[in-house]
Amino acid sequence: MPQFAVPEHAEEGKFVGRRITRVENITLLKGKGQFVDDLPTKKGTAEVAILRSPHAHAEVVSIDYSDALALPGVFAVITGEDMLAETDPMIVGFENPIDYRGVALDKVRYVGEPVAVIAARDRYTAEDAMDLVKVEYKVLKPVIDPVEAAKPEAPLIHTKGDSNCVSRRTFTHGEPDDAFAAAKRTNEITIRYPRNSITPMETYAVIAEHMEETGGFDVTSNFQGPFSVHTVMAMALRIRTSALRHHSPTNSGGSFGSKLTIFPYVVVMCVLARKAGRPVKWIEDRLEHLSSANSAPNRVTRIEAAYDDDGIVSALRMEHWDDHGAYLRAPMPAPIYRMHGVSTNGYDIRHLEVVNNIMITNKCPTGAVRGFGGPQLYFAVERMMQVIATELGIDPLEMLRRNLIKAEQFPYKAIAGALIDSGDYHRTVDETVDQGGLEELKKRRDAARAEGKLYGIGYAACVEPSQSNMGYISTLKTGLERERAGPKDGAVATVTVSVDALGSVNVIGDSVPQGQGHQTTLSQIVADELGLRPHDVVVTLDTDTAKDGWSIAAGNYSCRFAPASCSAAHEAAVKVRTKMARIAATTLNVGVDEIEFTKGKIHAKSNPDNAVPFYRVGGLAHWSPSSLPDEMDPGLRETSHWNAPELTPTTANDEINTSLAYGFGFDFCGVEIDPKTGQVRVDKYVSAHDCGTILNPGLAEGQIRGSYVAAIGATLMEEFKYNEEDGSFLSGTFAEYLVPTAPEVPELTLIHPTPNPSPYTRLGAKGIAEGNQYTTPVCMANAVADALGRKDVSTPLTPSKVFEWLHDTEMQPKGATPPAPAKGKGQAIEGVGETLVPASPQEVWNILLDPEKMANVIPGCHELTEVGSNAYEAVVTLGVGPVKGKFDAKINLTDLDEPKSVTLSGTAQGTLGSSSGSGSVTLEAADGGTRVSYTYEVHLSGKVAAVGGRMVRGAARHLIDRFFKALVRQAGGEDDGGGGKRGLFRRGGS
Amino acid sequence: MTKMERAGRYPVEFNLNGEPVDGFASPRMLLSDFLRHEIGATGTHVGCEHGVCGVCTVKVDGKAVRSCLMFAVQAEGAEIETIEGMAEADGSFSALQEAFHQNFALQCGYCTPGVLMSLSEFLGRNPDPTEDEVKVALSGNICRCTGYHEIVQAAMDAAKAIREGAA
Numbered sequence A: 001m002p003q004f005a006v007p008e009h010a011e012e013g014k015f016v017g018r019r020i021t022r023v024e025n026i027t028l029l030k031g032k033g034q035f036v037d038d039l040p041t042k043k044g045t046a047e048v049a050i051l052r053s054p055h056a057h058a059e060v061v062s063i064d065y066s067d068a069l070a071l072p073g074v075f076a077v078i079t080g081e082d083m084l085a086e087t088d089p090m091i092v093g094f095e096n097p098i099d100y101r102g103v104a105l106d107k108v109r110y111v112g113e114p115v116a117v118i119a120a121r122d123r124y125t126a127e128d129a130m131d132l133v134k135v136e137y138k139v140l141k142p143v144i145d146p147v148e149a150a151k152p153e154a155p156l157i158h159t160k161g162d163s164n165c166v167s168r169r170t171f172t173h174g175e176p177d178d179a180f181a182a183a184k185r186t187n188e189i190t191i192r193y194p195r196n197s198i199t200p201m202e203t204y205a206v207i208a209e210h211m212e213e214t215g216g217f218d219v220t221s222n223f224q225g226p227f228s229v230h231t232v233m234a235m236a237l238r239i240r241t242s243a244l245r246h247h248s249p250t251n252s253g254g255s256f257g258s259k260l261t262i263f264p265y266v267v268v269m270c271v272l273a274r275k276a277g278r279p280v281k282w283i284e285d286r287l288e289h290l291s292s293a294n295s296a297p298n299r300v301t302r303i304e305a306a307y308d309d310d311g312i313v314s315a316l317r318m319e320h321w322d323d324h325g326a327y328l329r330a331p332m333p334a335p336i337y338r339m340h341g342v343s344t345n346g347y348d349i350r351h352l353e354v355v356n357n358i359m360i361t362n363k364c365p366t367g368a369v370r371g372f373g374g375p376q377l378y379f380a381v382e383r384m385m386q387v388i389a390t391e392l393g394i395d396p397l398e399m400l401r402r403n404l405i406k407a408e409q410f411p412y413k414a415i416a417g418a419l420i421d422s423g424d425y426h427r428t429v430d431e432t433v434d435q436g437g438l439e440e441l442k443k444r445r446d447a448a449r450a451e452g453k454l455y456g457i458g459y460a461a462c463v464e465p466s467q468s469n470m471g472y473i474s475t476l477k478t479g480l481e482r483e484r485a486g487p488k489d490g491a492v493a494t495v496t497v498s499v500d501a502l503g504s505v506n507v508i509g510d511s512v513p514q515g516q517g518h519q520t521t522l523s524q525i526v527a528d529e530l531g532l533r534p535h536d537v538v539v540t541l542d543t544d545t546a547k548d549g550w551s552i553a554a555g556n557y558s559c560r561f562a563p564a565s566c567s568a569a570h571e572a573a574v575k576v577r578t579k580m581a582r583i584a585a586t587t588l589n590v591g592v593d594e595i596e597f598t599k600g601k602i603h604a605k606s607n608p609d610n611a612v613p614f615y616r617v618g619g620l621a622h623w624s625p626s627s628l629p630d631e632m633d634p635g636l637r638e639t640s641h642w643n644a645p646e647l648t649p650t651t652a653n654d655e656i657n658t659s660l661a662y663g664f665g666f667d668f669c670g671v672e673i674d675p676k677t678g679q680v681r682v683d684k685y686v687s688a689h690d691c692g693t694i695l696n697p698g699l700a701e702g703q704i705r706g707s708y709v710a711a712i713g714a715t716l717m718e719e720f721k722y723n724e725e726d727g728s729f730l731s732g733t734f735a736e737y738l739v740p741t742a743p744e745v746p747e748l749t750l751i752h753p754t755p756n757p758s759p760y761t762r763l764g765a766k767g768i769a770e771g772n773q774y775t776t777p778v779c780m781a782n783a784v785a786d787a788l789g790r791k792d793v794s795t796p797l798t799p800s801k802v803f804e805w806l807h808d809t810e811m812q813p814k815g816a817t818p819p820a821p822a823k824g825k826g827q828a829i830e831g832v833g834e835t836l837v838p839a840s841p842q843e844v845w846n847i848l849l850d851p852e853k854m855a856n857v858i859p860g861c862h863e864l865t866e867v868g869s870n871a872y873e874a875v876v877t878l879g880v881g882p883v884k885g886k887f888d889a890k891i892n893l894t895d896l897d898e899p900k901s902v903t904l905s906g907t908a909q910g911t912l913g914s915s916s917g918s919g920s921v922t923l924e925a926a927d928g929g930t931r932v933s934y935t936y937e938v939h940l941s942g943k944v945a946a947v948g949g950r951m952v953r954g955a956a957r958h959l960i961d962r963f964f965k966a967l968v969r970q971a972g973g974e975d976d977g978g979g980g981k982r983g984l985f986r987r988g989g990s
Numbered sequence B: 001m002t003k004m005e006r007a008g009r010y011p012v013e014f015n016l017n018g019e020p021v022d023g024f025a026s027p028r029m030l031l032s033d034f035l036r037h038e039i040g041a042t043g044t045h046v047g048c049e050h051g052v053c054g055v056c057t058v059k060v061d062g063k064a065v066r067s068c069l070m071f072a073v074q075a076e077g078a079e080i081e082t083i084e085g086m087a088e089a090d091g092s093f094s095a096l097q098e099a100f101h102q103n104f105a106l107q108c109g110y111c112t113p114g115v116l117m118s119l120s121e122f123l124g125r126n127p128d129p130t131e132d133e134v135k136v137a138l139s140g141n142i143c144r145c146t147g148y149h150e151i152v153q154a155a156m157d158a159a160k161a162i163r164e165g166a167a
């Protein structure tokens, strides 16, 4: 029998609160899901491949795609030029110097940026064509770190502006300066939160077709919303929003925020479809997804706290450098503003200063990632709390308790504007500590420490916001700018419930699920209202913007479903119920108040035998409008556009109720660090979430456990890495970007605390899907800090990083400026080796300097031409692991000392990326011929760099092996298939 | 074996879930693409196309195989099993599918066909596994939604149900 941690809790005869198994499973478990790439396409639909930039920052000097277009089966190619001619920039919520159109215009600004987009009869042909596009770049210096990017000497990424900081705002809530001046104590730390994303298993997918009738486009994609972005797409395409008809399919293979930023690709595919004169389909591949789809913004935060000797915090000051990569895509920079109202987390802190620097760097543009701004913020706040506790010698848990908002203070108006609806934080903490066995864990820690082990305990609390206020992003503007733009607030959810002529019930809605079980939940809610069973209710959640009810807030993000869509479903069902009750009251000859809906019947409360079947009442509304009560419209179809009045606009002094409902999470954990390897072993992890009413405990538990494991990835292993020098991207496969697999997940002790339903949502439900994104990284970081007695910790807590800390446990001096970023390890591949060639040094020399002979020796070389004295150009095809491509190489020979030594240096450019390198070769007469010794060093960027050093190193050794085998052959020796005179061949290392 | 032309298309025939199927494939066409786009068996998904995520797992001659790491032409004459063939003949869930259903062991369901194919091979080899053995058996299947806990529970329940059914 299945074992669950979240209990069922349902009213007698009701389905909400029960662990109803998912209706979605029926098709999914049989492989009959309908994901975008499973849908039939029209005959003649082209498939698309995208040529992407190998450089982090470069001018695009020229693009020549004539050869690609000439390849049989290629229909169309578009570049930035087409986008410039046929689209307008994709705008964000404030003025800035960025001109973003989805394909590079004059410059490339991150590795992976689209440069040319090709439609062909199939993907294989499109990829072949990609190799035939010639792009000339002039490489510029990139900037990768957001604090560096803010400096005046940093390379300017968008030259229409004058700084890489595109927005800077200072917010003052309460009297922070006075509070800091009056405080007995202050302390400050700087946090660096890394880049990551939850990388859904299904990548981006878009099918687009030009519709001549409307002048617009028909699109199917796994876009997740918010649909406010629909307007951005239509405006960019210069069409009416109604002429952009967007469909989302029944199934989407996970999103976790990432399928918001599919929208630029929708715009690009529309332009391509029009040029190709046929529908086009693009399925993103994994390298594209990891390098170029989406990332949470990495962030540097300097946080300072003012407090007294008891650890009561009176004020916080934070300055954030929020790194959004090369472009801003709507609704960016939303994550930082989504959390603004809860900048003080769950603490009763009444003075606050926040400075937000929105930074542009040469990295992938950001988007939504589960947790949406929360992990970055709470990492800073919760680390600060632990640092203060350590300084004062207070138990960190006691420190939290002293500062948490008290039960009697709810609803609590946080100083930055969040109206925190309900909670009993102290009780949640107490229940978690008791049921999770904290005392026992402390004993384990003491015992471990007594044995000399490195053991620590960490805590973290978080407020979990759900259902975003569509107005919060306007907080970025000044009060005056907001006044000019007009008010923005609210968040409308739309659900329609209809009953047909035979009384069967249909529900449609705007929630765009990606696996969360929305169909099941909505069927429970509607069934309860109408006295039916969930499987009597058919819920259809694929969307069609031309036919369905939707508003700008539609979609699946920021824990919107439980507060918003469920409220709308409830309201629509109540409307249907009310109408049916009126009809039934006439038939049953009782007052409307007397009517009840139970088990498929509508009956009088006091006399259940005075009843009429549900379907009959439904039928009446269709078959016999004349028998309906006076002035009642025929038919039974009710739509709710539900909005909460608590979601008010930003006030003149920048207070904003960023979300509607606020849950609460509290975690603690014990970790042990292996001093030999730096490995963090999680001894115990306990987590509790109060998300108000639980609609379906099976689904809620799935969301918590899923969030936990995603957070384990972010905490221990996941990071999008860039080379700090040249900006190349280093995490392009799942072998480089490590995500948790089943054996790596520490067990979760899940506590179910007493729920505090939200007074502002229809069913009292709050979001549940993001909690561990907030708590887990900082909870474990606090534990590691506790184990090591260290102040400066950051995620991911990889063994190599923790190992370094073990040998450097210095506390960071107070008031330190943000530390310089750790220089990313270069992707240099180095090696040395030697081999014996059966020819004299002079003969070997002659081969090395003869272009024709060298062409035979260089692996994969098609042509080699001498272009100057000791300068050559070559075309070579090389493959590394799963990727293979053509490179144009330039080679120079210098320091010629005939016939003894020569230095080779050069560059190679191709669709897979670029490289530069140098090597020296020494020839020495030896027994049996010439001993050729060599050293080399190669730097890589682009796709080859992204697929990972490991594979590239192996490939480099293999190539050199092939080179010398061929040299031996050329010199007249035997190629014995075993690598020439293998005995003398020493493999290069790195 | 005769050398195949890159641009050529070659006939491929194999048994898919016990039924003969055939189609044409270029030499470089992956088995995953062939199943999905030539045969129309879209139950097998792809998640990485570089052999790491396990989403594309199918059974070839009884062995769990990543169909993104195999060319369609290599499947000539094989017995291939995919998710579409897993349910009972009357359309009801197999024990493994039922255990997934009862345990909430899937969310988006994108990884699920690969997970089920891996587990069905594994439980065939090891009908009475420990939880840790199940986890190791799953180490080549990435799921970004569930957190694995429910998947492991489902596998344990399925193993028990299969053992009891066979007894």
Ligand code: FES
Binding pocket: B045, B046, B047, B048, B049, B050, B051, B052, B053, B054, B055, B056, B057, B066, B067, B068, B069
């Ligand atoms: S798609 Fe085959 S292993 Fe990932």
Ligand code: FES
Binding pocket: A201, A253, A254, A515, B106, B107, B108, B109, B110, B111, B112, B142, B143, B144, B145, B146
């Ligand atoms: S259920 Fe979505 S990836 Fe596993």
